[in-house]
Amino acid sequence: MKQTKLNANDVAKKLGVSLPKLVAPFFQSQTFTSEADMVAAILHLDKAFKNEKNVATISSLSEFFDLKLSNRPLPLYGSAVSCGFTSPAEDHVENQLSLDDYLVPNPDATFFVRASGDSMTGAGIHDGDLLIIDRSIEVKSNHIVLAVVDTEFTIKRMLKEDTQIILKPENKKFKDMVITSDQNFMVWGVVVHVIHHLK
Amino acid sequence: MGCGGACDSSFEVIALIDCNSFYCSCEQVFRPDLLHRAVVVLSNNDGCVIARNREAKAIGIPMGAPYHQYEAALKQNNAAVFSANFPLYANFSNRIMNILNSFSDQVEVYSIDEAFISLDGHSTDVIAYCKVIRETVLKWTGIPVSIGIAPTKVLAKCANKLAKQFPESNGVFALTNTSLIDSALKHIDVDDIWGIARKQAQKLKKRHIHTAYEFKGWNNRALMLSLLSKTGVQLHDELNGIACIAFQLTPEPRKSIRSSRSFKPELSHVDDIAAALSLFTTRAMEKLRKQHSMTQMITVFIQSNPFKAHVPTVRKAQSFGLLTATNDTIVVAKYARQLLHHLHEPGIPIKKAGIILDELTSEDALQDSLFETANANPLMTVMDQINHRFGRDTIHVANHQRFLAKRRAPQWVSPQYTTKWEELRCV
Known part of the structure; x- marks a missing residue:
């Protein structure tokens, strides 16, 4: 019987399931006789990892630890494995650029929130956008902040002149908000990035 | 500070950092409308109160209070009531422990909301240093903490209690000189000394030892x-x-279970540590099922050898919170392993690792209620029985199945603001 080596990631993508990183090496080292076998195995594991009812995947604890969860640092290559000389690119597969590094330099102080409304469209913040808030940044005048005014959250550009605080929308349809001394005002965090989907 | 032969602590100045009403504080971070309002968090199945903030204490809600008994009082005082959201709390705990790691190279995570840190060699003014720690944790995470500073852990616990009691301390209290220690201990009942059980306190009181000061002398x-x-x-x-x-x-x-061990020789490869951790997990889960409990909080910790000069000291812990309680070894082993991969740094030999199971609830409590599902797995019981009879590890989990029944979901769980894309806070 002819044995084929299929790419598990591609198969998983076709099935619309994501292959947990942890089990990827397991598939890389396995040889399946047909695509159907691999599909069955992937679906099985996917169910098991989602903790679906009555999935009988794990036949022994040692199998579970030794095989399915083994996390040997074997990256899952984007191309089917072939014989012959190795691609020089494979030395660098793990050296990926990370958006986390770029957008979230301080993860312990960083939170994600979802923008609503259109008061900040001029700053490129649209309804439904993902906002990245870094609480560790020292807030300065002109920062776009997530502020608490009385009991409500709001995203605005904060202008500070002497003791006066103005929350400025970036849309002409909205008016400036001048914070009065009887209001509860707090900067929750500084908005550092906007993630906007382009469809 | 003097240290007798039996002593093996390497600390000279210790701080105990304890989050104030931790679960309630987590619930308040994304809810500015709850500022200055009473907040309580209920246990699994909304049975009883497991956390109260200062305002809730002030209206007379006791710890462990059955919810239905206090429902009216809570409503009357406009209190916010939450079902426990352990994924949220674990996320905040991990952030705070990471921040503490940047302030001290010896952080001992004691529970989800408490850690001891060594202040040796960090600053001559330990109070000022701890104020910076407190400010940083509050600014970065929104969680207020209290810090007690002292030469020993038991005294640090006492100092922490005082930091909470006296608002003028601004959350940081140091017990660093003898006269201050003595006057402070006069205010602490022997019942409240860390590690003294109620029965032991009774024995002491029979001998007219009522305060920590009297016990000390x-x-x-x-x-x-x-x-x-x-x-x-x-x-x-x-x-x-x-x-x-x-x-x-x-x-x-x-109410927690810990399973850990020191390694000889030390282990560097993540697979080796993972193998050991899976063993600890199995042991801890056996213990959990033996006492008919289920867990909702899993903490994994690793430590390097602090006495090796040429390698950096690593003492780290990460937690994972579950929305539903489990007693299933495979479920817990999976999370424990993921936590380990998060913690592990290549090339640093690990001297000790372990797992802590927290937020334990009784299996019976789950089964008593008609509409609940429990994740309680009868297979695990059988497995434990066989292993008990024929020796450990006679059988492993074979043909793992879940036995799920219907369950009434907790009613007031807040969104998983920090761990689920679909549940982010809208602003």
Whole structure:
């Protein structure tokens, strides 16, 4: 019987399931006789990892630890494995650029929130956008902040002149908000990035 | 500070960082409307109160109060009521522990919301240093903490209590000189000394020892040993400023299970540590099922050897919170392993690792209720029985199946603001 080596990631993508990183090496080292076998195995594991009812995947604890969860640092290559000389690119597969590094330099102080409304469209913040808030940044005048005014959250550009605080929308349809001394005002965090989907 | 032969603590100045009403504080971070309002968090199945903030304490809600008994009082006082959201709390705990790691290279995570740190060599003004720690944690995470500073862990616990009691301390209280220690201990009941059980406190009171100060000055060591055992004598020494309690010896936090071991030789490869961790997990889960409990909080910790000069010290812990309780080894092993991969740094030999199971609830409580599902797995019971009879590891989990029944979901769980894309806060 002819044995084929299929790419598990591609198969998983076709099935619309994501292959947990942890089990990827397991598939890389396995040889399946047909695509159907691999599909069955992937679906099985996917169910098991989602903790679906009555999935009988794990036949022994040692199998579970030794095989399915083994996390040997074997990256899952984007191309089917072939014989012959190795691609020089494979030395660098793990050296990926990370958006986390770029957008979230301080993860312990960083939170994600979802923008609503259109008061900040001029700053490129649209309804439904993902906002990245870094609480560790020292807030300065002109920062776009997530502020608490009385009991409500709001995203605005904060202008500070002497003791006066103005929350400025970036849309002409909205008016400036001048914070009065009887209001509860707090900067929750500084908005550092906007993630906007382009469809 | 003097240290007798039995002492093995490497600390000279210790701080205990404790989050104020931790679960309630987590619930308030994304809810500015809850500022200054009473907040309570309920246990699994909304049965009883497991956390209260200052405002909730002020309206007379006791710890562990059955919810239905206090429902009216809570409503009347406009209190916010939440079902426990352990994924949220674990996320905040991990952030805070990471921040502490940047302030001290010796952080001992004691529970989800408490850690001891060594302040050796960090600053001459330890109070100022701890104020910076407190400010940083508050600014970065929104969680207020109290910090007690002292030469020993037991005294640090006392100092922490005082930091919470006296608002003028601004959350940081140091017990660093003898006269201050003595006057402070007069205000602490023997019941409230960390590690003294209620029965032991009763024995002390029969001998007219009521306060921590009186216990500190008691010098009948032979009687102490017979009444309170070796641990009691250590607590006494700690009150006298002699550090005796190393991390390995710290009393287990109430209602938690810990399984850990030191490695000889030390382990560097993540797979080796993972193999050991899976063993600890199996042991801890056996213990959990033996006492008919289920867990909702899993913490994994690793430590390098602090006495090796040429390698950096690593003491790290990460937690994972579950929305539903489990007693399933495979489920917990999976999360434990993922936590380990998060913690592990290549090339640093690990001397000790372990797992802590927290937020334990009784299996029975789950099964009593008609509409609940429990994740309680009868297979695990059978497995434990066979292993008990024929020796450990006679069988492993074979043909793992879940037996799920219907369950009434907790009613007031807040969104998983920090761990689910679909549940982010809209602003």
